[in-house]
Amino acid sequence: MIEPLLGTDGAARLRADLLAADFTDAGLTARLDAGTAGAVRRGEAARVRRRLATADDPLAVLVRLFLAGARVPVPVAAAALPSVPLESAIAAGLLVADGDTVRAGVEVQPYGDVDAAEPWWIVADLPAALRDGPLPRDHVLGVGGASTTLALATMRTPVRTALDLGTGCGVQALHLSRHAGTVTGTDISTRALRFAATTAALSGQRFELLAGDLVAPVAGRRYDLVVSNPPFIVGPTERAHYTYRDSGRAGDAVVAELIAALPALLADGGHAQFLANWIHPARGDWAQRLAELIAPTGLDAWVIQREVSTPEEYVRLWLADTGEDGTPAGLTAASAAGNTSAGLPAASAAGNTSADDWLDWFAAEGIEAVGFGIVSLRAGGHADPTIRIEDLRQPTDPIGGLVPEWFARADWLRAHPGTALLGARLRPADTLALHTESRLTDDGWAGQVRRFALDSGARYVEETDELVAALVAGCRGLPLGDVLDLLAAGYGLDRDLLVATAVPVVAGLIERGILLPAN
Numbered sequence: 001m002i003e004p005l006l007g008t009d010g011a012a013r014l015r016a017d018l019l020a021a022d023f024t025d026a027g028l029t030a031r032l033d034a035g036t037a038g039a040v041r042r043g044e045a046a047r048v049r050r051r052l053a054t055a056d057d058p059l060a061v062l063v064r065l066f067l068a069g070a071r072v073p074v075p076v077a078a079a080a081l082p083s084v085p086l087e088s089a090i091a092a093g094l095l096v097a098d099g100d101t102v103r104a105g106v107e108v109q110p111y112g113d114v115d116a117a118e119p120w121w122i123v124a125d126l127p128a129a130l131r132d133g134p135l136p137r138d139h140v141l142g143v144g145g146a147s148t149t150l151a152l153a154t155m156r157t158p159v160r161t162a163l164d165l166g167t168g169c170g171v172q173a174l175h176l177s178r179h180a181g182t183v184t185g186t187d188i189s190t191r192a193l194r195f196a197a198t199t200a201a202l203s204g205q206r207f208e209l210l211a212g213d214l215v216a217p218v219a220g221r222r223y224d225l226v227v228s229n230p231p232f233i234v235g236p237t238e239r240a241h242y243t244y245r246d247s248g249r250a251g252d253a254v255v256a257e258l259i260a261a262l263p264a265l266l267a268d269g270g271h272a273q274f275l276a277n278w279i280h281p282a283r284g285d286w287a288q289r290l291a292e293l294i295a296p297t298g299l300d301a302w303v304i305q306r307e308v309s310t311p312e313e314y315v316r317l318w319l320a321d322t323g324e325d326g327t328p329a330g331l332t333a334a335s336a337a338g339n340t341s342a343g344l345p346a347a348s349a350a351g352n353t354s355a356d357d358w359l360d361w362f363a364a365e366g367i368e369a370v371g372f373g374i375v376s377l378r379a380g381g382h383a384d385p386t387i388r389i390e391d392l393r394q395p396t397d398p399i400g401g402l403v404p405e406w407f408a409r410a411d412w413l414r415a416h417p418g419t420a421l422l423g424a425r426l427r428p429a430d431t432l433a434l435h436t437e438s439r440l441t442d443d444g445w446a447g448q449v450r451r452f453a454l455d456s457g458a459r460y461v462e463e464t465d466e467l468v469a470a471l472v473a474g475c476r477g478l479p480l481g482d483v484l485d486l487l488a489a490g491y492g493l494d495r496d497l498l499v500a501t502a503v504p505v506v507a508g509l510i511e512r513g514i515l516l517p518a519n
Helices: 007-020 025-031 034-041 045-051 058-068 074-080 086-091 145-153 171-176 190-202 253-264 286-297 311-322 349-365 399-415 418-423 466-474 480-491 495-511
Strands: 095-098 101-104 106-111 120-125 159-165 180-187 208-211 223-228 266-281 300-309 367-378 387-391 426-428 432-441 444-454 461-464 515-517
Touching (some): 007 058, 007 190, 025 034, 025 058, 025 106, 034 045, 034 058, 045 058, 058 074, 058 106, 074 086, 074 101, 086 095, 086 101, 101 106, 120 171, 120 190, 145 171, 145 367, 145 399, 171 180, 171 190, 171 223, 180 190, 180 223, 190 208, 253 266, 253 367, 286 300, 286 367, 286 387, 300 311, 300 399, 311 349, 311 367, 349 367, 418 480, 418 495, 461 466, 466 480, 466 495, 495 515
Parallel strands (some): 180 208, 223 266, 300 387
Antiparallel strands (some): 095 101, 106 120, 266 367, 300 367, 426 515
């Protein structure tokens, strides 16, 4: 059994002190002024320290300690944590003695979920912004952009069993506890599992925590839901430095390995969702490459690409993230899911050497870009699984709410193949709009362009034409076949040719949620 830091009893005492101080997500909002609370949430440690420098109430002291990297006099820290002997906290690594002061040895971050019954806390290593120099190789990451992205992308349908592969400090496991009967977390790092156990204990949860690489600890088991924020960084095996991000596999092989392992992990009807980076080969299609990885599994799949980085952007981002470029670590990547490199400082000579090696590897492998996205798979048991891979970089509603709707539409289309659609009654999505655009020419306004735009969900925007726009407008209760009869008569078109052309177009509109079954 994986023990939390401070042990089970010590974690319970720490939880009591955190509650008594109102050191919770809600407490930060309610009891700190708006400027300080905002600085805390943005990770502006220096500003937080200045604003709370003279405050000695327990909440302010705990914020200074665990969220702002401040040194606090021993008596003040002891007063804020009356149930936890400081020598025990120091021995457990929770605090670090520094003369007549103490400072945090780990981050204890209040955390919340919508309508959470109880407050949560995430326990992880101190973020890079509160450290000097590069991160240690066994760094355990706290809450960041990637973990938040996965949390928002995960389906929240109640399930009996859930698995968090590569649980780290336990962020996803906490979210799973809201809708799963049992939660299992695995990680190759036993140190990370200690943090996850502490996260669970402080948050009033209980996880089964198992040590091992990827799926090895749960071989032979099946789950209703598997989630993972795996170590997905794309690079050569020689760059396998950080356990939280580097898998030890070359390129994006960890993605292929995870996809191949999932059929044996999923219960019938079970789902898997994970974040991934994937290669864009200079010669070849990235989407086709992913489809070829998924096809042998027999799983239904919806893969959405959210961001794309050039090799230069990618390398610069991740070197800055860990401080390998000689600059303060943690500027972007560990706290963000994305690929933006705006505002990164100049790299050091050592960082340039590492960057050159990494970029040389990209060039030798023929990789022109790296994609980032969300993979959602389902063990639907179909002989002809649906695999959809798309570039979806526009703002969307939270993906977690869209995934079950997408699979439901895929099932509906499977039950209405080809001309079986002709008997279906359809309707436009409630938030669908038709935008028209014309250009001013010497002869006046001309060249009208029509675009469908969904104002909710995936927020697709796509060009269409007058006939398809009329078809969608006509789907107001009539069977599709009758709508096509009216269009054929109104536009003077051959009915059979119109049906042959329109059926696949309508299927695509249904898949994307632009048209929906009327019932």
